[in-house]
Amino acid sequence: MKWKASEMTPDVKWKDITPGCNIFEGGTSCTVETGDWRTMKPVLDADKCRQCLLCAPVCPDMSIPVKNGKRGDFNYFFCKGCGICANACPFGAITMVKDEK
Amino acid sequence: MGIRERLSGNEAVALAMKQINPDVMGAFPITPSTEIPQYFSAYVDNGQVDTEFIPVESEHSAMSTCIGAEAAGCRAISATSSCGLCYMTEMLYVAASDRLPITLAVSCRALSGPININNDHSDAMGVRDAGWLMLFAETNQEAYDNYLQAMRIGEAVGLPIMVCQDGFITSHAIENIELVEDEKVKAFVGEYKPQHYLLNKDEPMAVGAYATPVYYMEAKRQQAQAMMDAKDVIKKVGAEFGQMTGRTYGMIEKYEMDDAEEAIVIIGSSAGTAKEAVNELRAQGKKVGLVKVRAFRPFPAEEICEALKNVKSFAVMDKDDSFNGHCGPMYAEVTASLYAAGVSAPRGISYIYGLGGRDVRVESIQRVFGELGEIAKTGVTGETYRYLDVRE
Amino acid sequence: MSYNLKEELQKEDRLSGGHRMCAGCGSPIAVRTVLRALNPEDHAVVCSATSCLEVSTFMYPYTAWQDSFIHNAFENAGATMSGVETAYKAMKKRGKIDETWKFIAFGGDGGTYDIGFQSLSGAMERGHDMVYVCYDNEAYMNTGIQRSSSTPHFADTTTTPAGSVIPGKPQQKKNLTKIMVAHGIPYAAQTTFIGNFSDISTKAHKAIYTSGPAFLNVMAPCPRGWRYPSEKLMEITKAAVETCVWPLYEVVEGKYILSYKPKQKLPVEEYLKMQGRFAHMFKKGNEWMIEQVQKEVDKNWEELLKLCGE
Secondary structure (H helix, E strand, O other): OOOOHHHOOOOOOOOOOOHHHOEOOOOHHHHOOOHHHOOEEEEEOOOOOOOOOOOOOOOOOOOOOEEOOEEOOOOOOOOOOOOHHHHHOOOOOEEEEEOOO | OOEEEEEEHHHHHHHHHHHHOOOEEEEOOOOOOOHHHHHHHHHHHOOOOOOEEEEOOOHHHHHHHHHHHHHHOOOEEEEEOHHHHHHOHHHHHHHHHOOOOOEEEEEEOOOOOOOOOOOOOHHHHHOOOOOOEEEEOOOHHHHHHHHHHHHHHHHHHOOOEEEEEEOOOOOOOEEEEEEOOHHHHHHHHOOOOOOOOOOOOOOOOEEOOEOOHHHHHHHHHHHHHHHHHHHHHHHHHHHHHHHHHOOOOOOEEEEOOOOOOEEEEEEOOHHHHHHHHHHHHHHOOOOEEEEEEOEEEOOOHHHHHHHHOOOOEEEEEEOOOOOOOOOOHHHHHHHHHHHHOOOOOOEEEEEEOOHHHOOOOHHHHHHHHHHHHHHHHHOOOOOOEEEOOOOO | OOOOHHHHOOOOOOEOOOOOOOOOOOHHHHHHHHHHOOOOOOEEEEEEOOOHHHHHHEEOOEEOEOOEEEEOOOOOHHHHHHHHHHHHHHHHHOOOOOOOEEEEEEEEHHHHHHOOHHHHHHHHHHOOOOEEEEEEOOOEOOOOOEOOOOOOOOOOOOOOOEOOOOEOOOOOOOOHHHHHHOOOOOEEEEEOOOOOOHHHHHHHHHHHHOOOOEEEEEEOOOHHHHOOOHHHHHHHHHHHHHOOOOOOEEEEOOEEEEOOOOOOOOOOHHHHOOOHHHHHHHOOOOHHHHHHHHHHHHHHHHHHHHHOOO
16 A cells, blocks of 8 residues: 555545555645635736845745745745735835736 | 563563563553553663653653654553543544554553542543553453563554553552563564654654544544454464463453353453352352453454353443443443344343452352342343442 | 855745645744754654644645644643654664654644643653744634633633623733743743744754753734734734834743844834734723733833843
8 A cells, every 4th residue: 555645535435545544745735725715916026026035934825935045936826815925025026916816 | 481470460561561672651650550660660770671761741641652652653652540541531542543553551440539549440441432452451460461462463453552450459469470581572572663653764754634524434444444453463462472371362261151051241350259259159060151351442242242142141240330320331342242143042230340449259249140040040130230249 | 053044045845835724824934934944954753732733734635744743632742742752762772763853843822831731841841852832822723712821911812802891811921931941941932023034043943953852932923813914914023022022032041141122112002003802902991901011011021131131
């Protein structure tokens, strides 16, 4: 038995469920989209962004990826639209707009 | 040949622990199991084992540390009694549900209140549905032998196991005992090699999920299967232990049951007293016998049905009460087993006895057999819910 | 260790997205920051008490934890982690593992100040090499905003509603950090999210790499329970620090060190007025409550300054 988390679907049978509901991998929640909770959405103005990165650590949802010392665009798959980043930005580079889905 | 010794039940269990040399023990003292962690910490402090001992601040934490340690990849053990077992009850369920084969020595004692330090089975029976395997010992020897077999059983099915003996009666009384040599114990018990564990750098593991109704019941069904599967393991390990020591164990022990017409079903040290009663009655030509339940979880339903199917009457002796207004807990399970198997001829009564250390005497058991004889003769069961040796 | 946000953010997150904490919750911010303080090459086992955090980060089969994780119950994160840490010692001693592991337990204020207090106290007293992190959001949020011993004076919660006779929680907040210090542990600190996260990151690193038990108390606001718009989180924590409602300090081997002293201590209103749970304090006739809180904050602050030799 390989016990992959991805195989523990809602129709998994009792013989096949991982013992004790334990999971033998890390970070399996990365397939869960929480972006659909959003009503407001942060939008980055790359021209205004000075890459100070003060927006990155305040994100509760790991939605501001940082690579080589620079932030990239939002990960809208996870972003719940709380707006903390927009408020933390000293340069007004992030605006919260209504999320039209 | 084993080593002849004279030990109390607590000492014997502590010695079994020493021979096994588990990884972690987390324990908190409570009468009458206190001596077990005491003896064991002396082994630790004198370097006779290299187990890590965690002197926790409560039984709840004792079981919590065991859960942490066992999940981390270790063999974890504890010992407790009475209110201590109650206090760790919440964690007992978690240990079983997490499928962690922790081993817990229980020196059984009455529950408060009124507070009472003497033996009965209220503590162990109170947690009978927590999902633990449960073995009971009649003698110090059995307490020791059961302990040596416990980890093999628990680890094979991924369930925690309780090794119960009677507080003071066996835990403190010194008896002759035959010990198994250290090397033989080590070989018999073996190394613990969990398939998954927290401290595995190559595979992160997450324990203790929140399971929605979509998954919860499947998880419980699988847990139930582990309990069912344990029966064969208990018999197999008991037989293997017999090959090593000459002392073979199964789910139950039948005593003078071949042609018995009246029988009692009993657990723990009182089985010894009851055997004496059976011997005396047999000497008088009475066809009486006894079924001693060694493994209470999983419940030996088939074995008990097989043993009781031909008797005319039986009493199930519960050293505790369910306070359900009609019977003790083991009576409920025995009669349910018989009903399910379509065995309806024997007439059974539930006897509550020995609460809070009330002495159980040979004469008392003989009186029970006397009543069973009456029931067998007249076919009238009468009151099925009876208290033994209570002042009226 | 000199702190640099850019460098700090080079490390991979050890908490994954897809967890189900509310939008704007302070707790995952605390968690990812603390975990980021681990040296990337070190392994860790994380424990969480039953809490919002736990039910949201490990809803079967989805774990948000990149590291090994154990949840046991509400009241025993301290003891559970004691067991894991002891297992590490046992396995190391027996040569079963040789890599370095760190042990970090998280609990909310319910699981830490209250129901898990005994277990935590035991773990700290026994000296396990672990960090216990309280993400303090000042009430039992998971069950629906009931008061805890960490809830501040007069706060409106679902078990201390601001009524016409009793105006919110009658008692003051328990000072857990000081109680932890009284255990004689080598490191204890109080922190929250400020600016570039230097304070919390530095303290988390010290806590993790101090040998022996360490305790971190992190103010982690709950927009739902405190009743403020979620985007205001960093303003709330800033106001908490600038009013000295939540002073930043650490205690290293018993020595108190003040981490930050506001140039001009702000009046408590500046903090209280941002949150709906204190709204009743601003009604006419209730001025005495604000005065009372100001007195309490002043007293605690003066005491802390003295302890820090300021």
